[in-house]
Amino acid sequence: MLMMLTTGRTQSAMIEAFTSLGKAAKGTNLFINQEKTKYMQVTKKCYAGYPYYLDVGPYKFQVVHSFTYLGSDINCNNDNSEEIQKCILAANRCYHGLRKHLRSHLASKNTKILMYKVLIRPVLIYASETWTLSNTNEGRLSLFERKVLRCTFGAKQENKTWQKRYNYELYEAFNEPNIVNYIEVNRLAWAGHLMYINNDRILKKFFNIKLGRVRRFGRLKF
16 A cells, blocks of 8 residues: 655655656566555645546546555644544543453452553554644543543542542552653653664654755644
């Protein structure tokens, strides 16, 4: 599966590079699948006037607004809110599958915490090393984690009445970094790994690339 990402200024260069790729592929008996190849242009302009298909030589590729690659959602607005929401929904399905075990009195608290850390949290933070978290997304992730923790630790009894635990009480009982801090630590770990890999790797080349122009001040406008 091939995904082509370009900006308006580099579309001609993309077509030239794709033509060279097609020639090199034929030399090794590899062929490009037109149905599985998509084209998406990352731009600030509206997508309404863009053609539905892109013609590159004998190929005709579909123009899309978003694309799922290796489980991660890529869109033309460079916004990862939809991807984060998708991870939350997937983790929520895992949570509902394990809810009866998290509520069970037969399992210890440590076992329940291990179930969350091993079975639910990896689904929630998939590819989070590349996320840019806004306050809204941090709130959504924290809200889901607290839902799991409330199911795990249950209510507390005070003066012969049962009450829900406050947020700080949940994290005191959890005794682990919250989900936002955990993602930040993973991002730092990935950055450290990126610094030590060989310079000829593609990731390191992208990391060291220098843009040809200076970004203007202020928030990005799409």
